[in-house]
Amino acid sequence: MAKTIVSAIDNINDWVGKIFCWCTLALVLTGAYDSIMRYAFRQPTIWAYETSCMLGGTIIVMGWGYVLLKKQHVRVDIFYTRLSDRQKAILDFVCSLFLFFPIIALLIYVSYEWMWQAWVKHEIMRETYWYPPAGPFKTVVVVGLCLFLLQGIAEAIRNFYRIINKPLSEEKR
Secondary structure, three states: OHHHHHHHHHHHHHHHHHHHOOHHHHHHHHHHHHHHHHHHOOOOOOOHHHHHHHHHHHHHHHHHHHHHHOOOOOOOHHHHOOOOHHHHHHHHHHHHHHHHHHHHHHHHHHHHHHHHHHHHOOOEOOOOOOOOEOHHHHHHHHHHHHHHHHHHHHHHHHHHHHHOOOOOOOOOO
16 A cells, blocks of 8 residues: 555646646747847847746656755755664654654745635736736645645655564665
8 A cells, every 4th residue: 555655646746846846948049039139139038047947947846846856955965874774764753743844834835824815816017017816826836735745644654664664665766
């Protein structure tokens, strides 16, 4: 059962990471289009800056779960690399219980409130004169945080099984 849950979460975040990496291409094309219009044709856009910010934010938040899945988050390795696999699992499990889960739960709660208010009040983004709605981007932030939380749950389950010396398979790594 645990193996099925962990595998499903891993597959979701793997799929989301691979899909949303294409936002990088959209970000580059948006920046290139804006630069060409601004400097070659003296016709700057009013939408490219905020679109670039939203695309960059989307890449970041939708990639958090994927990066955790691939174990690519920044970590201070001075002591960690010297630990055994079981000790690493214990440290990761304890840190997830006392740091990761409370912080992510708070971030999801606050982000959800901001998202809800953006939709209810028809909030707009005011960085430029384009004024796009803020609700869709704030929704992406909440979804990204939820995917990050799910991957954290999968990692905690995986670490728990390592602690009791029954590791789950790790084909995705």
